[in-house]
Structures are given as structure tokens and as C-alpha cells.
Amino acid sequence: MQTHFTIDCVIYSFNEGKLQLLLTERNVYPYKDWWALPGFFAQKDEEMEDAVKRILYEHTGLKDIFMEQLGAFAGVKRHPEGRILTVAFSTIVKYEDVKSKIKPMTSYMRQAKWFAIDQLPDLAFDHAQIVQQSLQKLKHTINYSTAVYELLPEKFTLTQLQQVYEAILGKTLDKRNFRKKIANAGFLKELPEVQKGVSYRAARLYKFDKRKFQKQINAM
């Protein structure tokens, strides 16, 4: 038996202190004119991983980004053609890296746009549920993934890092406790540099040591 097979992408970013989600405006039925997760049909003989990469590329211009699978969602008889199975993937990208590259590459969608996670429009299909589930997972795995560091420039301040955590968790954190925890984790490298161009005391810069992080993770 065969089924229609699509990929949907939950693509996060971080801007203006908020977690952002990339959505596309559909130009075809069903759900014409609705906002939806970037997604397409996989092509014949295209491996799932390749399809994901392709769709991410077509929507963001990004390559070589790791996307994590969220799971399969069965089509709720949404198409006259029969069952549609979609596999959802998620990733996190730097806002600046993507900003200028986003443009509609097919006539199936009219535009692509970032939305703050707490100001999403109504979504097509069961996409609201997919986003919900993805966000839940992100909150749980935030401490065990490199995700947050994908959102920051190579050199960043602890305050910036904390803001990302807060945006994802949707709550404020205590500065001292946060720093204690981060220091304890031990995979940030303190740099001999500080912020430039700020009109207040310049903050120390740090960078993420992926090797040390992996060691910690493997030891669990």
C-alpha cells in the first residue's frame, strides 16, 4: 500500500528577544491563503533526509543544517486524494543568516515570514498541533542539545544566552542561578574580550566549546 508523503519543517530562530517561527502563506487549495509550516511532497525516489534538506534549502537558503525528527503525523483525510502522511522535522537557525534569503521559490506559496512564537496566526492542517509538540520537546531538550548555540553569534554574552533560554522556556530566569549553572556545566570558554559599542558597561564574551559539550553528553 502506498501513501502520499510530505515533509513539514518547524524552523525556529531568535530575534528581538523572542523565539520566532518561519511560516509560509499557501497559494493553493486546500487551505489557500492560510499560514502553514514550510513543507512539500517528497519526490519520487528521494530519501527522507534529502527531502528535508531540500525543503529547508528552498525556504531558507541554508545548507548542511541538522534537522531533528519530531515524528509522523497521519493525514486526517484532509485531501480528497486520500491519506497523507507527513513527517515533521525541526531545526534552529540564526536569524541574520536567513533573513535576506527567504523568498517564495514555488508558486505553491505566496510568501514566507517569521512570526513570534506567542503571536502565531491560525495554522493550516494540524500544524498548530505539530508546533505545540515541537515546542514542548524543545523545552525538554534545551539542556542537552546544541540548539541554543545555533541561535547565537560565535561570540556572545551570558545575558544573550540567558535571553535565548528565556525565549524558549517562556519564563524569566534568575541571573545568578543561571550563571552558576552555566559555569558548572563547563563547556563555555571565557574569551579575553568584551562587547564593543555599547553605551554601558561592556559584557564579557564567551564561546561554546562543542568538544567539551559532547564529552559531558556522552558521560550521561
Add this chain to the structure above:
Amino acid sequence: MQTHFTIDCVIYSFNEGKLQLLLTERNVYPYKDWWALPGFFAQKDEEMEDAVKRILYEHTGLKDIFMEQLGAFAGVKRHPEGRILTVAFSTIVKYEDVKSKIKPMTSYMRQAKWFAIDQLPDLAFDHAQIVQQSLQKLKHTINYSTAVYELLPEKFTLTQLQQVYEAILGKTLDKRNFRKKIANAGFLKELPEVQKGVSYRAARLYKFDKRKFQKQINAM
């Protein structure tokens, strides 16, 4: 685009102090004579959830069991027909409930059999990877799911409960600390009964209070 679509089931049970996995011996190519996870093609116009239920029923005789999705696994060009996408689900069933009901219901498989998790044979396709991933997830979610209680009779002793935990986690636990934790969790109900028919001090019986459990979970 369409793809072949199968469901594979990771079905756990508990017997002789060990976590058990249900496998089927294939009677068709490819991987004829290999052991594999119980699985089939979904039928045309069959919803994914229904397919899962059907396959579980055909292999175990069980109905109305909740199965949790593990994820989609793309076919590694294993069939000449092209891509196969399988969605893996897992569940846990009581050994006694299933023991007698297991029998091959299709000619695609020769027999179904339980294997201790630490004594699995080589598996067909990428099933070893699926099992691996499923087990990992089970270890992580053991404290937040009702899974372990599915493995026990309605009334059980704390030692039995600990044995299930140990079988799943693959390590021994300290008796006093384990009991402290369980008592603390507060969703076990102490019964005014003890074990019968043992030739040593009879242990107190407990039962699982699903309502209290749900309350705790929701409060997180």
C-alpha cells in the same frame, strides 16, 4: 508523490525478571528466515492509528492498548520497489495476557516469539536501530509514564515493581532509596493485603492509582 508505508511495532513485556521483546520470524523475502519487529503494510485508506491497532491485534490478540509513536524511519532502499517508510510504535503488555494468544496470522511470518532484551538475535532491516532508539526512550520516560504498571498485575509488591525498573534500566537499584522515591511520588495505594503462597515473609501488596498519577504529571 507516494511511498510504501509500513508500521513496525516494538512490543515489550516482562517475564522471568527480564524485559522481553516480541519478534516474528519472516517467511518472505527480503530477509526471509530473519527475525524482525512485528510489522505490516498499512492498508489503503487505513488511518495510521488503525493500522497500528490492527497489527498489534494480529500479533498479540490484544485490543485497546495505547501505542506510542517512536518516529518515522525512511527505507534504506531495501526493496526493489523503491522507498519504504516505516513508522515505529511501541507499547508494553502483560506477559500473561498475551502468552497464549500469540500465533502467526499471516503466511508472511512463520512464528512469533519473545526474546529477552539482552539476548536478541540479529534483526532484519534497520530494526536493531529502531529497538535501540525505543529502549533509550523508554529509559528516559520510565518515570513519567504508566508503562511499568502495564507490566504488573493489578496488585503487586514493591519488590516486583523494583524488578521491572531494574529490567528496563538495565541496572540494579538500592532498595531503600527506591522505596523512598516511590513513597514520595505518592501514587501507589497500600492495600490491606499481603502476598499469598510464598514460603517466606509475605510482602505487602500495592496498587497503582492512575488518577493521582495523572494529577502529578499534569502539575509538571
Add this chain to the structure above:
DNA sequence: TTTAATAGTGTAAAAAATACACACTATATT
């Protein structure tokens, strides 16, 4: 009555998580 087998119990120490407030510093403005 003794033996064999498992049930059942407490406490101290260490580690982790939480709550909480103020002085410091770089810059811009007057």
C-alpha cells in the same frame, strides 16, 4: 526450634536547586 528466604526500615552526607540585593563600570549628557 532452627533454617532459609525475602520483607521492611532510618539516618547521615553530599550535591543540586532555589531565593535573594547591591556595588561596579562604561558611556552619553549636561
Add this chain to the structure above:
DNA sequence: AATATAGTGTGTATTTTTTACACTATTAAA
């Protein structure tokens, strides 16, 4: 030069959670 502004950076006490560890109690069978 003085001052306002805005964000940086830090320590300690308390509570909670986790870990380590060993003996007495109960029952049935011999």
C-alpha cells in the same frame, strides 16, 4: 567635571534531592 543611565557581575544561606549504607522482622518448611 558631575551625573544619569543601563546593564554587568557577584556570594551566601536555605531547602530539596540524591546517594550510600546494614540490620531486624516475618513466614513457611524442614
